[in-house]
Amino acid sequence: MRQVVSLLRPRLWSFKNRGHAKKGGIRFFVFGGIGLFFWTGIFAVSYRVLVYFQRVEDIGDILAYKLLSMVLLTFFSLLIFSSILTALSKLYLSRDLSLVHSLPVPREKIFLAKWIESTLDSSWMVIVYTIPVFISYAIVYESGLFFYANIALALFPLCIIASALSALVVLAAVVILPASRIRSIFVFLGFAVFIILYVAFRLLRPERLVNPEACSSVLVYLRSLSAPASPLLPSTWAFDSLKAALSGDVRNSLFHAALSWSGAVFLAFVAVWAAKAVYFRGFSKTQAALARPFQTQSKGLNIFFSFLPGPARAVAIKEIKTFWRDQTQWSQIFLVGALIVIYIYNFSVLPLEKSPIQTAYLQNLLSFLNMALAAFVLTAVTARFAFPAVSIEGNSFWIVRSGPISIRAFLWIKLFIYLVPLLILSEILIVATNLLLHVTPLMMYLSVITVFLLTPGVVAMGIGLGAAYPDFTSENPAQSVTSFGGLMFMILSATYIGTVTILEAGPVYTVFMAGIRGHGLSYLQWAWVVGSFSVAFLLSILAIVLPMRFGRKRLLVSLI
Amino acid sequence: MIRLKGLSKHYGNIKAVNRLNLSVSPGEIFGFIGPNGAGKTTTIRMMGGLLAPTEGSVIIGGVDMARRPEKAKKKIGLIPDQPFLYEKLTGMEFLQFTADLYGIKQDAFAEKAGKFLNMFSLFGRAHELIESYSHGMKQRLAISAALLHDPPVVIVDEPMVGLDPRGMKMVKDLFRTLAAQGTTIFMSTHTLKLAEDVCDRIGIINKGLLVATGTLTDLKHAADMGEVDLEQVFFQLTEEESAS
């Protein structure tokens, strides 16, 4: 154990040393403030929902418990999702591995240290942001102190279980799949994650909550709601423990918590034992690089980009080639694809017709909401791919700098390269979801045009801020999303999307209501409509130009 | 002290190292030379227990690396070509980290760390973050970390890359002193001058195959050349291989 602690120490020391750095203050407050904001938001929403449930006669408790079990299942699948990716990079791709493996430490201890690190990394965020939900349960149900202790008692083993299962999946995948095919490992893992998310989502059956009439009678509805989840699911153990604690049944609660803990300890042992057998073999295998990548059609690319001047074309082609050859990018594309499919699927099962609210109104509301959501998906994808675009140059950046191409051109090429696929993606997203929502033609046109205007702004912010806050030395540039600049990008982009959506929603609502009531718009209303849309348009232009300029200036300064 | 028995490593179709047989005796400085891509780094990574051989075995001081890796690694001080250092640690913290894992006692550590930091003129900056070090300083820190536990075997990959003349001289002297005290040194390099200067024996590797081993005189003899330097021998031996 002493050695495991020693192996974890650099991480602690680094953390401590970072704390001493000078300009930590502002960042700490920005990060902390935003974190607190989200935390409070989650708390407020879940508290209100629970209070509302309490007022529903008869089934209030059932609904609340159903929600609790859904939260736990989501919690569990999110944990698996994030720990598969963290485990893979911590155990096999991290740069310090070549040092650690040369030290006289048993491999299973290296595994243990890396696994502990990966467990902490992948779970702390999920824990922090689900705790407000549990606290609101505690308040609404006026539970005793024991419940608070039970939150920790029930959630920690769940994290350990999720992380141990992920580690086992990763260990197996790396050994089973042929070494020359690291890429297939990523695709395999991406696929595993997709299945997990999909199954978890199907188990939740959220549409049931919206639509009682899907069941033939109220009784069937109630039964389907209160039907216990599979006792084999680790999240059920946590659920049973928390549920018992809510009603003050300490003994039962402890029993289920103990069940959870024994499962966690058992799986941790299995993982360490498996690591002893195969970890080094897998590690040795992953070091073999792929000698011959896909043959990208250089000639085709050359012709495609023939309209660009020489240097610009060279950068563009290089960008596309390295992107396709970077295996980590691949897995991410796969995951993004999976998330989008699930997102669209969500809409296809929403029982809109059954809703008591006036449908046309609801559809318009939803399609605005959908527009904003699609733009947020775009923001997430941009943060993952376009934001690190400059940092990813890493140590090779000097080639670009010393080459006959200005930083400005370099950044605009980057923007263009990421813009085209992202634009296609977001248009597909918006059209598909709008079709599923059966929106009016007006809304369809409006969304398509809005997304067409929003996307360049969002991508430009990604590239611009990525250039303003580059990190050429990072172990994994893709992680720079979680940096200060990444956060700034997220905030700015969300603000921009929110502003444009609100600027459009107001006038459209007026036009829409006027249409229903059958009378035209007053001059003042016309002025408002025109004014609002012009401001939105202007904003979109500024969102492209300003971040790009800011990025270029900061990048130039940081290079001196 | 070091024995490589039929050591091979294949990357797909590439035979990066092909049935290497070698032994190095205690106190010897062995120079492992070859052109870029010859398989030097791959061999060293297998010797350090970082890479599993496709075939064959590595035996360090009588201990088989595959069977008892911890025991074998304890005998080695490994200095890779691109050493990894935790950038956010200070030099001293990094040394402490490696010392902990080699099981060095705290009082012995303080003394040893002081000695090496002084020797490599790092003492004044031991409490600064490694990310603020120059390339050469990082290299010297990596060497200190590898020698901290007094290993009987030192394995070095390209030791001179990034060192200034003073640093080079320091390393050369250090190797000579260590060897005189009985430490076995296995050093890969393509700096032929270095091999000529300090190595007792030299092995030439080309395309994964060991094409010759012996003292400088042996090699000259093998190359069938008169009074020439190692450079000419090197070209002769590696080119012959490439042509065939």
Ligand SMILES: Nc1ncnc2c1ncn2[C@@H]1O[C@H](COP(=O)(O)OP(=O)(O)O)[C@@H](O)[C@H]1O
């Ligand atoms: N991780 C790897 N994956 C695939 N091939 C590799 C890998 N590392 C090295 N090689 C190949 O093995 C051969 C030997 O490389 P290396 O041992 O690094 O040579 P040296 O250190 O002598 O310059 C080269 O042909 C190289 O292309």
Ligand SMILES: [Mg+2]
């Ligand atoms: Mg090498």
